[in-house]
Amino acid sequence: MENLLRPLIVIGGSVVLTLLIGWATDLLLRKADLRHHETPLWGLLRRGRIPYQLVLCAAFLRGSYDEAQLLEQYRAAVGQTLTLVMIGATAWLVIRIAAAIVETTYSRYARVHRDPARLRRVRTQVTLIMRVLSAIVGVVAVASMLLTFPAMRAAGTSLLASAGLLGIVAGIAAQSTLSNIFAGLQIAFGDMVRLGDVVVVEGEWGTVDEITLTFLTVRTWDERRITMPVSYFTAKPFENWSRGGTQMTGTVFLHVDHSAPLPEMRERLRDILRDCPTWDGRAYNLSVTDSTPSTMEVRALVTAKDPDDLWTLRVTVREELLHWLTETHPYALPRINTTNAALPPPRRTPESDGLARRTPESDGRARRTPRDRVHQPPSPPGKG
Structure with a gap:
């Protein structure tokens, strides 16, 4: 018991x-x-x-x-x-x-602090610091576990003696991994790219969704995820649309006829922006930027508080302007001018000239032969 x-x-x-x-x-x-x-x-x-x-x-x-x-x-x-x-x-x-x-x-x-750019920078640094700290604590914990075994303690001296050679070999073997780790630290504390930044890499537009010590994930507009090593952002140029603030300026290009009413188009643009919640109210403009023999290019300039609102604002302005032109000023849309084609006069040749001078009578006489005249019937009596 x-x-x-x-x-x-x-x-x-x-x-x-x-x-x-x-x-x-x-x-x-x-x-x-x-x-x-x-x-x-x-x-x-x-x-x-x-x-x-x-x-x-x-x-x-x-x-x-x-x-x-x-x-x-x-x-x-x-x-x-x-x-x-x-x-x-x-x-x-x-x-x-x-x-x-x-x-x-x-x-x-x-x-x-209320600055979104500064908050994203600090958030990126905090995330990477936690990852580094977790990795260090994990390595120390594993090393402590291994040192509890007597065989590991006995082999500790020989391992320390060969640590220099193993470090060189590991550094050469993991050169790309180490470069990505240092690139991740450079991104975290160099303020190159942050969580939530809108970037353009390899022609793809998206938002930075995740940053680790070795890779970075970009979420595109169609919900795809592009994963790339962080060393890409330290070795190659890329576009960061959120750098220095989220406010952006966008353009909408339209091709219209030369007779398009520009003052009315400016007023219509102003009315569209006033009714659109994605416009931040900073600036707008409408100017003629180019001209061709058939059309002229009109640029509408708009502003928004961030890239997402700018995309929505641009497509809204383009749609509303085209609809307004179609309904009220259809003549202002691009046209192709055409006219009736004039047929060229017929070519004159010697053969055609000879045929043109012939008449049916002369042609008939020409085809008669002496035999035809002999066999003609005699005239009736009393008529000479």
Whole structure:
């Protein structure tokens, strides 16, 4: 009975103690969140309650397992497993706490600064910092787990001795990967491209949807995702339409007849923009930019607060102007002038001239022969 009661008390007591401490900690964080609702730190720290309880439970079991006297022949293996679980849960908890602190700092910064471009830049930096921190914590946790094995500790000296040669070989083998990692850090702190920026790469227009240390994802207007290495943005030119602000100026080109009423078109453009919510009210204009023998090119200039609104505004202006011209001024649309073609006079040849001078009588006489005259019937008597 004692052999069964002892492990039950030790294991059950560790689990119950873990649940009580976890419940008390979560209650304190909930009260702090209600008392200081202006900062999201306490609410974000509650996300780490699972790894927190896992660390507590692994630590209690690791410290009291010898007293349980359970599976003594596997004591070393069980102790090693609990140590590995505790190290992994601790790394998980550290990442959750760091994420809560970084997210809180960004939230405070976002409440103070209202500039969208600056907020996207900070958000990009925060995201990449968290990825780097998670990678460092993960590497340290794995290294700590490996060092718990005696064989790994014995091989540590030889590994450190060959670390220089292995570093050179790994650097040559992973040259492209390392270049992408450094390019990702350069993008994060060099403010070249940010999350939410509208860019044009390889002729494709889209929005930056995700940035990591090695690759970048661009979401196009038709919901496609273009994934490319971050080193592309440090080695090749690209268009960033959100650089220095989101306000943009766009153009709409129309080809109309030379008789198009330009003053009325300017007034109509003004009315269209006033009724369009995507126009930011900064500027508009309508000018003749080119002329051909059959048409003239008219450019309507409009402004919007961001690239998405600019696209909507341009297609709306083009559609409304064409509809207005069709309904009220159809003569202003491009036309192709035509006229009746004059047939050329017939060519005169000697043969045609000879045929033209002939008459039916002369032609008939010409075809008569002396034989025809001989066999003509005689004239009636009394008529000479």
